[in-house]
Amino acid sequence: MNAPLPLTEVPTAASIDHVLDLHLRLAQGAVQRRFSDIFSDLGITQTQLTTMILIQENAGTSQSDIGRTLQMDRATVMGIINRLEGRGLIQRGQSPTDKRRQTLAITEAGSAMLSIARERSTELGNWLKERFSDAEFHMLAALLKRIHEVDIKAF
Amino acid sequence: MNAPLPLTEVPTAASIDHVLDLHLRLAQGAVQRRFSDIFSDLGITQTQLTTMILIQENAGTSQSDIGRTLQMDRATVMGIINRLEGRGLIQRGQSPTDKRRQTLAITEAGSAMLSIARERSTELGNWLKERFSDAEFHMLAALLKRIHEVDIKAF
DNA sequence: GCGATATTGTATGCCTCACTCACAAATTTA
C-alpha cells in the first residue's frame, strides 16, 4: 500500500494559497463520513437533520427561511423538504397570514426520529471534541463562523 | 424580507452538540460558492483543481494515490479523472512497473489552465485571509487538520 | 386604488460528488 501523498510537503504557491480551503474540505468530508456512520440506521443526512431541528425549534418556518439560514437555494431546500415529507417526517401546512407561504411542522414520526438523533448528535459532538480542548473547540467554531457570516453580510 | 433564523439563539442540547459541524458545513459552502464565482470562466470545481495540482506536483501518481490523499473512494476519483480527461486537461498512461496502475499526467491544455488557476487561487486565499490575522489563519488550518488527520489514523 | 416590483413555492433539467456492489487483471504474500 502506497502512503498518501504529502500535502504540506509540496510548497508551491498555489498549494499554499488554497491550503485552508483544502483542510476545510477534508475536515468537512471527515465529519460527513462520521455522521453517516453514526446515523446510518436513521438514513438521514447532516443537512436533513439540521433542517428538521430548525423546523422543530422554529414552528411555522417556511422553506425560504430555512434557505436563508442554511445558505441554500430555494430549489435546493425544496428538494430536501420533499424528501423529508416523502418519508413522513415533516408536514407542509398553509400559513394563515400569507397565502404564498407554507408552514413547516414536524410529524409524530419526525419527532420520534429527532429524539434518537439528538442522542447520536452527542456522540458526533464527542467525536469532535476529543480532538480539542474546550478553548480550541470554541475558537474553531468562532473562526469558521467568520467565514460564512461575512459571506451573508455581502448580500 | 424575513431575517434569517437565529442559529445560536436556539440553545437546545442537540443544537449545541452539532454547532461545530454546522459551522463547518456553512463555511465550506461559503468557500465553495466563492470558488465558483472566481473560477466560473474556467468551469472547474475545488475538487478538480486540487486533483490537478496533485497530479502536476506528483508526476506519475495513480488514481488510488489521489483517493487516499483526498479521502475519496476509488470510484469517486475515477469520475473526477474521467471528467478531467474528457476535457483534455489530463492524460492517463500506463505505468512501466505495475500494469494495474495508470500514471496520470497534466496535458498542455491542463498546464495552461493551471497557470491561470494559480492566480485565481491567490484571490481566493486573500478573500479568506482578510478575515483573519496570520496567527488565526494558521491556527484555523491546524485545527481543521486535526479533524481529518485523526480520521486517517483510524484506518 | 393601481401598477410595478418582490417574494414564495414549485417544476424541470443538468451537473458534481459520493457511495455500493461486482468484476477482471495484475501483483504481492504466505
Next chain:
DNA sequence: TAAATTTGTGAGTGAGGCATACAATATCGC
C-alpha cells in the same frame, strides 16, 4: 503455487446544488 490484495472499471443510486421559468400572492411607490 494458492490466497489475499491492489487497481481500475462499470452500473446503479442518491443527495445536493445550480439556473431557469412560471404562477400566485404580497408589498411598495405613486
